[in-house]
Amino acid sequence: MHMADALLSPAVGATMWAGSVAAIGYSSKKLKENIDNKTIPLMGVMGAFIFAAQMINFTIPVTGSSGHIGGGMILTIMLGPYAAFLALASVLTVQALFFADGGLLALGCNIWNMGIYPCFLVYPLIYKPIAGDGTSAKRISIAAILSVIIALQLGAFSVVLETLLSGKTELPFSTFVLLMQPIHLAIGLVEGIITAGIINYVRKARPEIIEASFFSRPLDAGISIKNVLIAFLIMAVVTGGALSWFASTHPDGLEWSIEKVTGKGELAGATQGIAPLIEGLQEKTAFLPDYNFKPTAKEESKDNETPAWPGIETGTSVAGIVGGSIVLMFILLIGFGIRLFKKR
Numbered sequence: 471m472h473m474a475d476a477l478l479s480p481a482v483g484a485t486m487w488a489g490s491v492a493a494i495g496y497s498s499k500k501l502k503e504n505i506d507n508k509t510i511p512l513m514g515v516m517g518a519f520i521f522a523a524q525m526i527n528f529t530i531p532v533t534g535s536s537g538h539i540g541g542g543m544i545l546t547i548m549l550g551p552y553a554a555f556l557a558l559a560s561v562l563t564v565q566a567l568f569f570a571d572g573g574l575l576a577l578g579c580n581i582w583n584m585g586i587y588p589c590f591l592v593y594p595l596i597y598k599p600i601a602g603d604g605t606s607a608k609r610i611s612i613a614a615i616l617s618v619i620i621a622l623q624l625g626a627f628s629v630v631l632e633t634l635l636s637g638k639t640e641l642p643f644s645t646f647v648l649l650m651q652p653i654h655l656a657i658g659l660v661e662g663i664i665t666a667g668i669i670n671y672v673r674k675a676r677p678e679i680i681e682a683s684f685f686s687r688p689l690d691a692g693i694s695i696k697n698v699l700i701a702f703l704i705m706a707v708v709t710g711g712a713l714s715w716f717a718s719t720h721p722d723g724l725e726w727s728i729e730k731v732t733g734k735g736e737l738a739g740a741t742q743g744i745a746p747l748i749e750g751l752q753e754k755t756a757f758l759p760d761y762n763f764k765p766t767a768k769e770e771s772k773d774n775e776t777p778a779w780p781g782i783e784t785g786t787s788v789a790g791i792v793g794g795s796i797v798l799m800f801i802l803l804i805g806f807g808i809r810l811f812k813k814r
Contacts, residue, residue, distance in 0.1 A: 471540065471625060471654070471724050472565070472580055475573030476737040479636035480744050486632065487578030493586060494559055497552040502808050506688040508695055509553055510805030512679070516545055517557040517801045518794035519702045521564065522710030525761055525790055527718040530656045535726035536718035537657030540625070542588030543618050543665050547597065548672060550683040551589040558585045560801050569793060570756035574748045583628045588621040596620055604677075604684050607670050614669055615662030622658035626650045629724060640732050649727040657723050672698060710790020714761070715780040761789035 475483070520541035527536035541561070545554035559581045565571040572580045600613035630647045673680050676698045682689045689695065720726070725735045739745060757764075762785035 471584065471622075471629065471722070472562075472572030473576040473583070473629060473632070473724070474736060474739075475575040475745055475749060476739040477629075477633050477636065477638060477641075478573075478576050478579065480575065482632055482636045483575040483578060485578075486576075486582050490559070490578040490581040490585075493555065493582075493590075497555045498804075498808055501552040501556065502811060504550075504686060504688060505553075505805065505809055507809070508689045508693070509549065510802060510809065511699055512695060513549055513553050513557045513805050514798040514801040515699050515702045515706070516548060517561050518798040519706040519709070520545060520558065521561045521794050521797045522706045522714070522790050524561070524565070525710060525714040525717060525786075527720070527722055528660055529718040529720055530653065530660075530723075533653060533656070533726065534720055535653055535723055536720040537654070537660065537723050538717075539661045539664055540584045540588070540618075540622065542584055542621060543593070543597070543614060543661075544668055546589045546593045546683075547614070547665075547669050548679055548683055550686060551593055553683075555585050555589040556804060557801055558589070560804065561797055564793060564797050564800060566752070567755045568757060568796065569761055569789060570752055570759040571761070574752050575745060579628075579632050583625040583632075587624040587628075588617070591624070592617045592621040598684070601684075604673070604680050607673070610669055610673065611666035614666040615659065618662035618665050619655060619658035622654045622661065623651060626654035626723070638737065640737055641728065642731070645731055646727060649730050650723070653723040653726060675701070706794045707791060710794050711787045714786050714790045715782045717781070719777045719779050719781070758785065758789040758792065761786055761793070763788075 520539070523541060524538050527538045529536050540558075542554065542558055545557050548554070549557065562572065562577065562580050562584065566574055566577045566580070597613045597617040600616065601610050604610065627647065627650070630641075630643065630650055633641050633646065634643050669680065676693070676695055678689060678693050679695060679698065721729060721735050728737065729735045739749060753759075762783055
């Protein structure tokens with residue numbers, strides 16, 4: 471559900487940037503009150519895992535569409551809302567800057583749509599009341615599935631509103647929303663099941679992690695989370711380095727909806743104003759666009775060909791491992807920076 475710059479006007483993009491930056495500042499301030507040396511590496515490893523997991527699109531049967539996890543609920547349930555929001559914002563920033571996944575103008579929208587709803591609305595209002603004290607696998611599973619579905623519905627609807635406010639007449643509100651909401655309902659169901667499985671694994675392996683985030687308290691000093699860190703680090707490497715080859719070649723829910731409305735998977739970008747300048751900047755920073763090596767002229771001529779599946783590409787593996795490493799280091803720098811300011 472990563473929005474491209476072509477879907478937005480500069481005014482809407484700038485407004486959402488302002489909202490997301492404010493939320494990042496608020497989260498940093500709140501996290502400073504309750505951060506410890508165990509939270510920081512957990513943030514980094516989980517961010518790297520979510521980066522890798524987002525590379526894998528799963529097919530939605532019958533529709534000809536696909537989806538990938540957003541990861542907002544996984545992060546929030548394990549880290550708490552403030553750490554989770556900063557981790558997800560880091561993932562989305564790295565994706566936009568270095569892999570051209572989502573536009574730079576649209577980055578504020580993507581952070582808002584994929585981060586604000588699961589972290590600050592759905593987690594406290596839906597997940598926590600249903601999950602109860604967090605000791606029942608069944609209640610956790612129900613809470614996770616419902617929470618992911620609701621968060622994704624809110625995010626998808628926000629995409630529609632943002633295109634409407636941007637004056638994108640190629641995407642009529644009623645038609646666009648009637649395509650976006652059902653396809654993201656199906657995507658949300660799959661992500662919800664994945665989320666429930668991951669959270670129940672952590673609950674069995676190290677329940678103190680879930681309890682600490684649930685009750686907004688730091689992990690006890692005597693608790694070791696080494697095994698959980700190693701497990702997710704291995705999953706991040708395997709997912710980004712090899713499982714990413716098996717990502718669905720179908721367009722994701724947003725691209726599929728746009729194609730159904732307009733007959734093509736993306737809108738034409740602006741040719742004047744700030745938008746082309748931002749696009750030019752992204753072309754310079756994105757050294758592995760679309761999670762692969764930059765195509766040669768010969769490869770670009772084959773853009774209309776149906777991509778092979780599985781896409782066993784060295785570039786994809788490099789992107790998965792390098793991207794996960796960048797996210798890990800980026801989040802560690804943020805975490806230890808916040809920790810340093812806490813001591814002053």
